[in-house]
Amino acid sequence: MFNETLRTTDVRRIAIVGSGIAGLTTAIKFKQQGHEVTVFEKSRGPGGRLAxxxxxxxxxxxxxxxxTARNPDFLPFLSAFAGDSCFAxxxxxxxxxxxxxxxxxxxxxxxxxxxxRMTAISRALSAHVKVVSGTRIERLVRAGENWLPFDDAGQPVGEFDQVIITAPPAQARELLARSNLPELAAQLNDAISRVLxxxxxxxxxxxxxxxxxxxxxxxxxxxxxxxxxxxxxxxxxxxxxxxxxxxxxxxxxxxxxxxxxxxxxxxxxxxxxxxxxxxxxxxxxxxxxxxxxxxxxxEGGNNPGHLWFKGQGIGLAGDWLSGGRVEGAFDSASSLVSACAESATNQ
CATH class of the missing domain: 3.90.660.10 (Polyamine Oxidase; Chain A, domain 2)
Known part of the structure; x- marks a missing residue:
């Protein structure tokens, strides 16, 4: 279940924006597949809505x-990567x-x-991946086939093959719009109207x-x-x-x-x-x-699970894409990682 092997010989460098459950689950699962992953978090520590x-x-x-834990994979994932002492x-x-x-x-x-406290889960999960805290990603700039994320000081923070955004849809839309990706940004309009x-x-x-x-x-x-x-x-x-x-x-x-x-x-x-x-x-x-x-x-609306724009190498995950519950963040991240692996295999 958690010992997934890399389905492609290419090791990808992946940037993940946001360190809530969706971001940390995505990072851990990509790392398991052998990819190089960096999580960027605007706050001082991980957590998202687990605050x-x-x-x-x-x-x-x-x-x-x-x-809740309606997905039978959720609790085993938390046990494996957060530890049984971090939730009850x-x-x-x-x-x-x-x-x-x-x-x-x-x-x-x-x-x-x-x-x-609720943050015990995200802090334990974050120990398994590289998290760069206190860094707000303001825009993404194309560099050939790769992406250069820039922070709010105007400095690039690395070069990546793919970028996964797990921020709330309003913040994700702003980031995509500032990154000259208006078509992708427009796809979040309905989701933004449903976040309360x-x-x-x-x-x-x-x-x-x-x-x-x-x-x-x-x-x-x-x-x-x-x-x-x-x-x-x-x-x-x-x-x-x-x-x-x-x-x-x-x-x-x-x-x-x-x-x-x-x-x-x-x-x-x-x-x-x-x-x-x-x-x-x-x-x-x-x-x-x-x-x-x-x-x-x-609340309400379409719940596609995740958004994956293969041509741009950009994905979105979050509870808002999968029912709005905490568990939905895990479901969304899991489905996105599977979609990325499948698209890499089919190249």
Whole structure:
């Protein structure tokens, strides 16, 4: 399953833009095939939507809250390249609101989280490949049959046979447009319209404000999802008696769009008020951390799995191409690598 052999005698130099699950999966699978791979990440470290913020007594997951493993290859891949200690089942009581506002149980399904935080998975995966962090790829320039990626300082960062872009579709379109590839950029217009923003607020309460569920999908004018971060496995320092609990509140897309430029402190205030109205919580708030996701999750539309432009040597992968879930990033990367290998064999 993971010991794939190179299907062509050519060793390709491949640049990958973005170090979320899609980028790191692509990099590992290409490296297994014997190719030279470099991952470029604009932030200080890998992760993508597997994001966490440092808070008192530990960390809080502000991006993806959990992941499923419907693809039978996903968990074995994580075990092999991240290690079993980096993720664990989250045996949470999850609820959702009916149209009448009544709480109902989520369907039974195994759900997992990174331990001790979501970023543990991406950091472990990144150890298997070359990652150049703090480097934003601004444009691609043709050099014969190869590509020269340039950073935001105007400097080339290497020469590559192929470039794989795993950034959100809006950022991918901008990169392709700046690279004089308007036809490729235009193919992302629909996908961009389906990516939704989200304000996220991590809130520390002096005691658990809602003991009935650990996570809830809300039918609310402001809130989309709320979860007891301290209930997740590996958050031991946050579960000590008297330490209080951290909850994560995600605003829905409509509310976020209306408040896209609202000050973070005001966002926190309004989402906490919405949470109190939803649950009747009285516990005191002792700390907050706020983050704005401009590209949080993708909904609806066509899900081709990946995009591979063989003639240009450019591919795109990401959860937005395969259902929008964390697991979709792995599915997308896997299908792209297979398509690249097949096209190389057929040359």
């Amino acid at each position: 966490a913020k440092r808070v008192s007594n530990g960390s809080a997951d502000i991006g993806a809250q959990y992941f 089942p989250w045996r949470a009581r999850l609820g959702f609101q009916s149209a009448e506002g009544q709480w109902q149980a989520f369907p039974n399904e195994h759900r997992y989280v990174g331990t001790p 923003p989200c304000w996220a607020v991590a809130v520390h309460f002096d005691e658990n404000p809602w003991p009935h569920h650990e996570g809830m999908r809300c039918t609310d004018p402001a809130l989309y999802w709320v979860a007891n971060n301290s209930s997740k496995p590996g958050r031991n320092s946050e579960n000590k008696e008297g330490a209080g609990v951290w909850w994560v509140l995600h605003a829905n897309a409509e509310w976020t769009e209306r408040h896209i430029d609202t000050a973070p402190a005001k966002v926190a205030e309004e989402l906490i008020a919405a949470f109190r109205a939803l649950t009747g919580a009285k516990a005191a708030v002792t700390d907050t951390v706020t983050h704005r996701w401009l590209y949080a999750r993708s």
